[in-house]
Amino acid sequence: MSLTPKQIESIAHLARLELDVADVPRYAESISSILRLVSELEGVNTGDVAPMAHPLEGQVQRLRADVVTSGNLRETLQGNAPQTEAGLYLVPKVIE
């Protein structure tokens, strides 16, 4: 299995990553070699083995009630935001 530079560009777009055009062939080559490593799995007879859902047998993700557990931390959290105004996160204009 190998990926073409064109495929890499389209996957990078899905992942919202701008790739330098000059780097694309290198990614195509190295990711293709990862997929060749991974292709070892194709030949494994997994029969009716269920895909593993949790590393600990019988464990499932715990759920909690959908309620507020901490107070209003907006100011603290927005301290790390690149750009805010009036308590809102600023991004380039989305709607013309």
Add this chain to the structure above:
Amino acid sequence: MTADATLASLSAGLRERRYSSVELTQAALARIARTQPELNTLITVTGEAALASAAAADQQLAAGTAGPLTGVPMIHKDIFCTTGVLTTCGSRMLSNFVSPYDAHIVTRLKEAGMVMLGKANMDEFAMGSSNETSYFGPVRNPWDTTRVPGGSSGGSAAAVAARLAPLATASDTGGSIRQPAALCGVTGIKPTYGRVSRYGMIAFASSLDQAGVITVSAEDAALTLQAMAGFDPRDSTSVDVPVPDYAAELQQPLAGLRIGVLREFFGEGLQPAIEGPVREALATWQRLGATVTEVSLPSLPLSVATYYVVAPAEASSNLARFDGVRFGHRCDKPRDLLDLYKRSRAEGFGAEVKRRIITGTYVLSAGYFDAYYLKAQRVRALITADFKRAFAEVDVLVGPTTPTPAFGLGDKTSDPITMYLNDIYTIGANMAGLPAMSIPCGLADGLPVGVQLIGPHFSEGRLLAAAHAFQRETDWHLRTPAGVSADFAAGETR
């Protein structure tokens, strides 16, 4: 043995007033200042805060309210969030991120009275086996500064090897505690999946990630794990299983312990210089009363291939949160929202992280999910079943931690596959969520060799006991690189 070579002895020294926490902290900060330009073990040093917490620890010691960890200096891997302190995860993306909260284990060790000296360097987002993917530059191995310390917890392992602190926290997704511990000649434990809360530990691959610790000795690891382990409702994978008294479990007799030698770990690719010391370690355990038999886990060699589907898939999902909007790096003058996302992420992430995001996005994309991700999770079930069968016959599985000793900086950066194969022996335990340790067992041409122990779920006490018994018979864990004093309480000695 040097008087103050371990956390346990420092803990005693503090109680006996042989030195104060402030004195220990000053000595540690001086060692950091001296070694940092060459080793680059830390991303952030929190000297003033360290001295303040040391002073507070001294008051507790004087008042008689101190616990076993009170006043002992330590270092956190920069994957753990620390309130008011830069938390970068080794990435440009978070190079300006000051955490608004503490990770669970940061809180626990703070409450135990430990003194944080700073934040350890690491591979970017814990993706790497050499610490060369860090945005903040590579860490150098204290045993030979032309070589890598391993990764991703390379800063943590190198810091303990250089005796900057008796312990550093770490995380392990495919070997990131054990592999650098082996390459730096220190003790590392990856607990059972869910044993230690990951709240505030920046996520890489959520079905594999586990927080743990790197120390000088198994006894020190037991002391630290006691404070770190336990149920935390804030991590939905944290398990509500009582934490045993690890110090008591250390004393378990070794006689009758059934050790399984992992046949698959002694094949092609294992350097004789590693195999020799590992075989000698097995002989030591046998002398101490353990039985040793060979065990085969036929699906185990599929671990690396399985990992490079599961880990990138989960990473691509976890790293989707870095969007340049709420925190982290943002590009200059974005043309529109899409440009903001794409350029912020392109500039914020390094090449290895991008490679894994693209790989993960591909294996999860429409039409490929069944062939890659579901198939990998089926193979993972086979690997886990192999371990389960083995643990019906033996108590502990033993093998090398790595196929080779520390390699040179730049040796493996051009081909990701050769880098990935460093974790060939460590990934299996992550696949099945098992606890595993690496302890020093010898030297290969002057470079440390690690032996790995893997146990069933929640068998940390047994692993620690087997490691402790070995460390009472040998002194490999007390060896230090040339010029590094094994005595933490010593001042400048180089």
